[in-house]
Amino acid sequence: MQHITLNTGASMPMLGFGVFQVRDKQECEDSVYEAIRIGYRLIDTAAVYTNEDAVGAACRRAIADGICTREDLFVTSKLWVTDMNDYDSAMAGIDASIEKLGLGYIDLYLQHQSLNDYFSAWRAMTDAYREGKLRNIGVSNFYPNILTNFCEVMEVTPAVNQVELHPYYTQEAAIDNMRAYGVVPEAWAPLGGGRYNPFEDEGFRAIAEAHGKTVGQVLLRWNIQRGVVVIPKSTHAERIAENFDVWDFELTDEEMAFVASHDMGYTGSRAKHFDPDFVRMVLGRDSRKQAAKS
Numbered sequence: 561m562q563h564i565t566l567n568t569g570a571s572m573p574m575l576g577f578g579v580f581q582v583r584d585k586q587e588c589e590d591s592v593y594e595a596i597r598i599g600y601r602l603i604d605t606a607a608v609y610t611n612e613d614a615v616g617a618a619c620r621r622a623i624a625d626g627i628c629t630r631e632d633l634f635v636t637s638k639l640w641v642t643d644m645n646d647y648d649s650a651m652a653g654i655d656a657s658i659e660k661l662g663l664g665y666i667d668l669y670l671q672h673q674s675l676n677d678y679f680s681a682w683r684a685m686t687d688a689y690r691e692g693k694l695r696n697i698g699v700s701n702f703y704p705n706i707l708t709n710f711c712e713v714m715e716v717t718p719a720v721n722q723v724e725l726h727p728y729y730t731q732e733a734a735i736d737n738m739r740a741y742g743v744v745p746e747a748w749a750p751l752g753g754g755r756y757n758p759f760e761d762e763g764f765r766a767i768a769e770a771h772g773k774t775v776g777q778v779l780l781r782w783n784i785q786r787g788v789v790v791i792p793k794s795t796h797a798e799r800i801a802e803n804f805d806v807w808d809f810e811l812t813d814e815e816m817a818f819v820a821s822h823d824m825g826y827t828g829s830r831a832k833h834f835d836p837d838f839v840r841m842v843l844g845r846d847s848r849k850q851a852a853k854s
């Protein structure tokens with residue numbers, strides 16, 4: 561396992577396990593337990609996934625079974641926008657995540673979106689970080705303009721920015737901007753998030769064959785090799801194992817460039833953060849009228 565050092569000095573695994581849309585509690589707990597058993601140490605959940613409790617239960621079970629210690633784990637969760645109304649609501653959201661996970665502290669806590677009052681929420685996260693409740697704090701879905709302003713004006717710089725990063729949306733310039741501020745890029749949907757069907761791409765298949773690996777492993781390796789942390793999700797034991805097995809091969813410069821050549825820019829993104837309808841939807845506003853009223 562490769563690690564990357566955060567601006568706090570903490571060491572973060574470059575490969576983790578995501579649990580977005582794993583709503584069934586038992587399935588979530590079993591998948592996370594299986595992932596830890598195989599060797600994953602970074603687990604990525606969020607308040608809005610409503611499975612922090614199942615993630616916590618799996619981690620505690622793995623610790624009780626002697627598979628790992630609490631210190632070995634790097635558990636990430638995220639503050640949802642409805643808990644970002646002001647400082648107090650953010651602090652309540654942080655405490656709720658800590659309580660649901662039941663692991664004492666959270667290794668990395670992210671603001672899920674740059675929406676609602678994310679400045680007050682960051683101040684609450686900063687205080688929780690200073691108190692040791694949150695060991696590292698970061699952001700998610702912060703586009704370069706927003707991240708730049710944030711890094712320039714806030715007292716504490718985010719350790720991580722988790723954004724959509726896969727061959728169809730490579731965001732090279734955004735990654736360069738993160739690096740300029742010492743913010744580690746982390747990829748959500750590193751396998752394309754169930755879209756684009758990269759697994760049938762003949763070029764990807766040829767690269768995979770050349771290395772005796774699968775397309776999924778090539779895509780994960782590509783992000784890791786460009787310094788991006790990946791958190792693939794799967795509820796299938798064989799894929800959980802497959803996605804972890806990316807350490808015994810290296811892509812050539814030509815192969816790296818070929819993967820990146822699939823970039824479609826913003827058209828290739830799943831979440832449309834620049835679309836006002838998307839913003840209202842994420843905030844839970846049903847219509848423009850309702851947004852105008854509040």
Ligand SMILES: NC(=O)c1ccc[n+]([C@@H]2O[C@H](COP(=O)([O-])OP(=O)(O)OC[C@H]3O[C@@H](n4cnc5c(N)ncnc54)[C@H](OP(=O)(O)O)[C@@H]3O)[C@@H](O)[C@H]2O)c1
Pocket residue numbers: 577578579580581604605672700701722723747748749750751752753754759776777791792793794795796799802803
């Ligand atoms: N910050 C954010 O706004 C945000 C947004 C989205 C996601 N995330 C985080 O990022 C994690 C990963 O993103 P994601 O879950 O959207 O997408 P992903 O990991 O790119 O893709 C998951 C999909 O690929 C399938 N899959 C997994 N391994 C495979 C393999 N080896 N071969 C073929 N198919 C495979 C999974 O199916 P099966 O489960 O059936 O195997 C699932 O349908 C999430 O779980 C979440 O923790 C964060």
